[in-house]
Amino acid sequence: MDFATLLQVLDSTVRLATPLLLACLAGLYSERAGIFDIGLEGKMLAAAFFSAAIAAITGDVWMGLGAGILASLALSLLHGLASITFRGNQLISGVAINFLAAGLTVLIAQDWFSQGGRTPSLIGEGRFEGITLPGAEELAGVPVIGPIYAELISGHSILVYLAFAMVPLTWWLLYRTRFGLRLRAVGEAPEAVDTAGISVVGLRFVAVGICGILCGIAGAYLATALQAGFVKDMTAGRGFIALAALIFAKWRPWYALYACLLFGLLQAVALRYQNIDLGVFVVPVQFMDALPYILTVVILAGFVGKAIPPRAGGEPYIKER
């Protein structure tokens, strides 16, 4: 493999890792606050549809992004209502949200656009275009560093840079602010947070809300930056890969970045090479597709470092009387 091909693969790794990273960080906020969320997939899908639909109607991608975030936020509130207010089963609520999004998006898409469950293709202002970073064209001629800067680092849409900036920001928020301390505490020992006079319900709703916003951006990125428009089931399991990455990262922001980049790389390689001939034997493309899930099961099994979820995760909090 030559240098140019390597750059192309890494470039598409960055593009494919971005939605995973946003969704993974979304899950991180929610699960660190003690709310399991297997509805990441559904929230992304709803956001993908509404961002593409509104961007197609208004011709303004920023309106689309806003609509996507609102849609995802609405599903987040539903999840919060079910799992925080009514102390229902968080996993079942997540399953319901995934189906709700899968059904409603196609239903509304058919009603609005009559194109078999898709939105019209987005053009011009309706899409997030790549941004050329300052100096990219001038540096492109410089060997090695030039192409890396011009092709790999420059030229992505603004949401990609936002996603990567969210990693240090999340780290800082979680580990260096009072809010972060409380958020982590509410996922480990909500009764202690309650004793300190801080609202468990309030904190958890904030966490679920942040999760909704980030999933919204992830979905909008899929439909308005990575691709030009919404198609049925376009998230294609990315919400679950993000969930896998979150476990792989053991619920920590920097590890989340590495896990998402790894899973993004796997997708990029599978997309480009199909079956990989190693000389001795051929790695089938299906193996590459399944690898993130297999790796996650191995990590979960605790053979390679143990993944311990937040202690109060999945448990509704009942105040003592």
Added chain:
Amino acid sequence: MDKMPGWADAVLVPLISLLLAAILSALVIIGIGEDPIAAFKLMVDGALMRSSGWGYTLYYATNFIFTGLAVAVAFHARLFNIGGEGQAMIGGLGVALACLYIPWPNWYVALVGATVSAAIFGALWALIPAYLQAKRGSHIVITTIMFNFIAAAVLNYVLVNLLRPQGAMDPATAKFPEATQLPTFQDMFSTAETAMFRGAPANVTFFLAIAMCFVVWLLIWRTKLGYEIRAFGQSESAAKYAGISPVKITVVAMLISGGLAGMMALNTTMGEAERLVMNATEGAGFIGIAVALMGRSHPLGVLLAALLFGFLYQGGAELALWTNIPRELIVVIQALVILFTGALDNMVRMPLEKLFLASRRKA
């Protein structure tokens, strides 16, 4: 006394939840500019007013009975088996291998053989998540989700690279031999004068599904193992104290659950398509969750809920055929049923409980 009567818990709560889901579904239909009453009439006409409609309704219901029972058995042990879809896919592989490579003399011997094979394949696919949950504490929900995706990749690989007949383009096995083809309702119930269930895919596996309802009821409420499963589901610490092994119950409950999910493939693969195709499960593994929740994990409830979803599936297909309402409406209804009977259960239960308590205090 701070509980409501058993019948209210078993019947009233699911009915109110179902009503809420129905009202919201009607609002969705109004929202996309169609008439919910006309849509409902069309669904009833298409699914229940003709014998061929019933043939489809019962065909879908057969799938949902198997996957619903699978989820229900796991629920009794307080395990949430989200992996029915993957277990059914691998169960389909078991059916295909049994049908293709063993020369069966006739269909009923073949059905027994394929059932055993499907159940073993499905159960084995549930074994690793079960073992990891029991021994290593890996959350079963996450592992079974992961195993759904791994199953899809495995099936894709096997169909494309190993079982696809030479020269064929689509990823599917060869047609099963004549001797393994199951009698359909049309074969069984048509007389010389009148053809019943014409062209419908419902077949003899429906009766197997009914039989499994009874077997699961026996297992859960009439055997020592069932008692242990329920005790473990109610309270792990109490079960441990009574000498019940959590590892054994987790693994056994998941094996039974996976086996039931795997048997679902008999209906779609052996009964209908007569070869194994990529999308043989048709999402039935997930509908099992809704069915088990609505049926309160009781075999009779599962049977009724499966019939309801069979009706919804066939009715939804009719809607997609005759109106502008896409089939995805069923997915929305399914989501609402899961939401109201599963996640928002307390929203219905809490006010109802208060109501019962208030009326009792007056009396």
